[in-house]
Amino acid sequence: MLVDVSFFALYRERAGCSLCQVEVPNSATVADLTAAVRRRFPRLAPPGVNIVVAVNTEYADPDQRLAPGDEICMIPPVSGGAHRWMLPQ
Numbered sequence: 001m002l003v004d005v006s007f008f009a010l011y012r013e014r015a016g017c018s019l020c021q022v023e024v025p026n027s028a029t030v031a032d033l034t035a036a037v038r039r040r041f042p043r044l045a046p047p048g049v050n051i052v053v054a055v056n057t058e059y060a061d062p063d064q065r066l067a068p069g070d071e072i073c074m075i076p077p078v079s080g081g082a083h084r085w086m087l088p089q
Contacts (some may be wrong), residue, residue: 001026001068005037010076011051015041024066030055031062037074049077 002023007015022036030053037051038044045051052075053060066072 001028001066003028003033003066003068003070003072005033006071006073008073008075009078011044011074014044028066029062030060030064030066033066033072034062034074044074045076051075052077 002021004019005022006019007017012018020040022033022040024033024036034051034053054073054075055064055066055070057071
């Protein structure tokens with residue numbers, strides 16, 4: 001089946017597009033899709049980085065099965081600032 005995958009922020013820059021179609025088997029899981037995307041876009045994320053995937057606006061586990069028409073987004077790791085009280089003294 002063909003699934004549409006949206007990329008955000010850093011992943012969009014590294015993939016060179018904000019949306020692409022990826023072919024996966026009919027019984028594919030999120031992990032299968034992530035592996036296919038890594039093969040297609042090897043610079044997307046280092047091997048040790050877990051790519052966060054959302055399916056239909058919900059964070060998805062790697063073993064979640066995909067269905068035709070699912071809305072899939074790949075979200076890079078984000079970081080924020082630290083509050084002053086969190087910094088070591």
